[in-house]
Amino acid sequence: MSEVLTELVSRDARGEEIITGTEDIERWTAWTRLDYDAFLDGLAMELATRYDKGRLPFGTCDEIVNWFYAHHTATLDTALPEVILDVFGAFDEGEYYHGGDASEDPEKAYTRPMIKEVLARGDTRKFSSAPEQ
Known part of the structure; x- marks a missing residue:
C-alpha cells in the first residue's frame, strides 16, 4: 500500500492528475x-x-481522499468502506471554519483528533487479500 500512496503523492507533487481513472x-x-x-x-x-506522523501535508491527503470519495459516489451505488469514509470525514472537517470561528484551526481541532481515533481503531482492521482464482 505504501508504494501506491507514494505514486499518488508523486503525481500530486508534479501537478498531474492524482488518478487517471x-x-x-x-x-x-x-x-x-x-x-x-x-x-x-x-x-x-x-x-x-x-499524515499523523507529519510525513504528508493536509492538502495532499485531503485531495487524495476527496478524489476517491467523488469517484466512488459517482461510479458506484454502494457506501464507501468504513475506514476511508472516516478518513474522508476527518479531512472534510478540516476544510472549513466551524461556526464561522476563524480563530480556530479546523485541521488541528477536528482533523488531527479524528485521524488519531481512526488509527487507534486500526489494529483491529484486517485488509485481507482477495481469494486466489
Whole structure:
C-alpha cells in the first residue's frame, strides 16, 4: 500500500492528475491482491498514518481522499468502506471554519483528533487479500 500512496503523492507533487481513472484502481487492486473495499481502507490507513506522523501535508491527503470519495459516489451505488469514509470525514472537517470561528484551526481541532481515533481503531482492521482464482 505504501508504494501506491507514494505514486499518488508523486503525481500530486508534479501537478498531474492524482488518478487517471478506473485503470489505476484496477491495476492497484490487482497488484495488492486486495478487493476494492479492502484496498480503499488499506490506502486510507496508510494515508492517515503518514499524515499523523507529519510525513504528508493536509492538502495532499485531503485531495487524495476527496478524489476517491467523488469517484466512488459517482461510479458506484454502494457506501464507501468504513475506514476511508472516516478518513474522508476527518479531512472534510478540516476544510472549513466551524461556526464561522476563524480563530480556530479546523485541521488541528477536528482533523488531527479524528485521524488519531481512526488509527487507534486500526489494529483491529484486517485488509485481507482477495481469494486466489
